[in-house]
């Protein structure tokens with residue numbers, strides 16, 4: 001009984017160390033500093049995409065992590081195509097009636113900065 005407890009405590013400590021290490025990594029590489037375009041993209045993302053794809057673009061209950069698609073090589077053209085035309089048969093709505101090309105480009109810039117871990121989670125600050 002004692003041994004089982006010790007083992008689970010050790011495993012717990014290991015799991016905790018893993019998380020802390022992950023947070024440290026993000027802290028060292030990502031900042032809150034966003035370009036004007038990334039900041040605008042964050043705003044648009046929060047209004048139009050976050051309810052399905054999650055706050056901070058980390059994925060949600062409804063829809064996948066969009067950082068992964070970009071990190072795996074989805075380029076701006078392919079991203080914009082999905083954003084504007086959607087995949088109506090799969091639950092991804094079209095946005096061409098409400099988003100301009102410029103707004104779609106800023107959303108891509110925001111997601112790319114998140115995918116490359118340059119921009120931390122949370123509300124960004126516009127670089128001056």
Ligand code: HEC
Pocket residue numbers: 045048049050051052053062063064066069079082083087090091092093095107
């Ligand atoms: C109503 C929920 C919903 C909203 C709002 C929404 N999406 Fe989606 N999105 C989805 C779903 C569901 C999928 C998965 C479709 C599939 O399985 O191919 C998806 C897929 C995607 C993909 C393709 C991911 C991949 O791996 O192929 C991108 C990119 C994307 N969405 C971006 C956006 C952006 C940017 C916005 C905001 C402008 C947005 N979505 C708004 C539901 C949503």
